[in-house]
Amino acid sequence: MKSSAMDLKIEIGQQRQGHLARAVSRLARKKVAIVSIALLLTLYAGGIFAPWVSPYDYSYQDYSVIRNPPSLEHLAGTDRAGRDVLTRLLWGIQNTIILTFIAMITGGLFIGVTLGLLAGYFGGKVDVMVNRIGEIFASLPTFFLMVIIAATLRPRVLEMVRWIEDNTVIHGLVQSGVVDYFVISLALVSFTWFGMARLVRGQVLYLKTTEFIQSAQAIGATTPRILFHHLLPNAISPIIVLVSMSMGTMAGSEILLSWLGLGIQPPRPSLGRMLLESGNIGTLQNEPWMLLAPGLIALLLILSWNLLGDALNDVLNPRTR
């Protein structure tokens, strides 16, 4: 009697479990998802704690160990200037994750979600405006858009930051890499926001016709409450999937920009720059670790996000399974 009552309780408890909690428990049963989450956590921890865990200084050159293969002192070997490859990798990861996070939060989540909600909910002129502007961005080939923004805005932003340094008490801005971060995130945001806005808009268009939104309107809920309390939580699954999928793409774009010389500027280390310096047959034949190490890290970073996105898609959007 007592045990059956408990069973009932557990059952009710399980039924009360929200959509997301159920998704998480389903995700935990997927091996691929666990592996990619573990990989991401390791990479991100390495990047975030780079100042503390990296064995050397990223620009420290030891001329006695130029082009040394991996050893106990230098776990991933050294490069042409005698710098520790592992250290530079960790700092490179840090740059990539900072940039992708800034771009995702400002462009994807803040701009994209807000505009998508507004366009979907209000329709009419707002909708037309958002869609038309987005269409302009979407019809420029990503490569041109990204490269042109990064190339033309950098000098202007640099000028501005220099002016701030000269006229206020703030110093060391240019050295901290603020300019690079700002310009690259802007370039990344330029092609991220519309995808998110379009997705959220589509969700809202459908949700708007449902009864619970109509009843919320009927009892006089304020617009912000309807937008952020009723519409957003119900559109969260596809947003999560898209975020995970685009994090990988964005990391790839950041690496591409730095590879072209438009991203993080030396002497700050970046994965793109490392790939540029070592991406040739000679290096691959003679000093393979210089290409393998950054290549593998870049692959793992992008692949983990893609695998996670795939798993999340299976778990959160069961229709497409």
Next chain:
Amino acid sequence: MGAYITRRLLWLPFLLFAISLITFLLGRIAPGDPVEIMLGNRYDVKVAANLREQLGLDRPMLVQYGDYMWKAIQGDFGESLRFRGRAVGELLGPKMWVSFQVNLMAMIASVSVGLPLGFFIARRQGRWQDPFTVVISLILMSIPIMVTIPFILLAMCRWWDLVPCSGWGGIWDARIIVPTITLGLFGFAGLMRLMRASTLDVMGQDFIRTAYAKGLSRYTVDYRHILKNALIPIVTVLSLSLDGMLTTSFVAERILGIPGMGDFVIQSIFNRDYPVIMAVTLVGSTAFVLANLFADIAYTIIDPRIRYR
């Protein structure tokens, strides 16, 4: 459908106008006087003023834009600032043709491998081939192209001595092989995944069960019912995948020393060669917009169930 196409075509000029205005303004916002770059250390105030007048750079921005667009519509994109005396069209034409060939070959390679494999893999759902191929394709999509190329080159050019390590000789030359493989690997992975998803989607629908139930052979159902329907959404995806293909092909061209647009565009941006940047963006976006429009129209013709408002 006619109304839909008309509306899309009417919107096209506005879209191109907005794109060109944005590119033009971005180009002019950037500091770094093109005249200064052209003259280098022979810079002289008087000569510079003369040159500026000659190039029309001293006029108001909007006048410059209007003038530029008027000529651009007639096919005259002006003169390159980096290579004095050479028309932009004349410089860009051959490079665009090379890039077009590279992309075309890559597209053919990825479609001819990706679509059949995606179709085949979808029918193996639940067996090991399916997750295996899905993971492999995700890995292929995730490797940055600058990492793959050295490996493929090392194998094909140093070890097996099949092709020269860099350069270009048209599509009938052995040097097309490496870019086709690298870009093809990237494109094929994406197409395969989409084809798999699309095939699975069709396979789960009621009319397929009906087709089996009324006693059609497996072959007929596969090719007449599943394949035909699964191919429909691929049309739109093809035009969208052009974007990713273009980006990767620019990188590949740069590494492999192919005289296409990749390196040329980057150099023009670093040298503030506005006329070239403008022309590339305008022509590129126009082609891109037209490809998407064409795909959407083709979609409505192939699949009469689709109705655009």
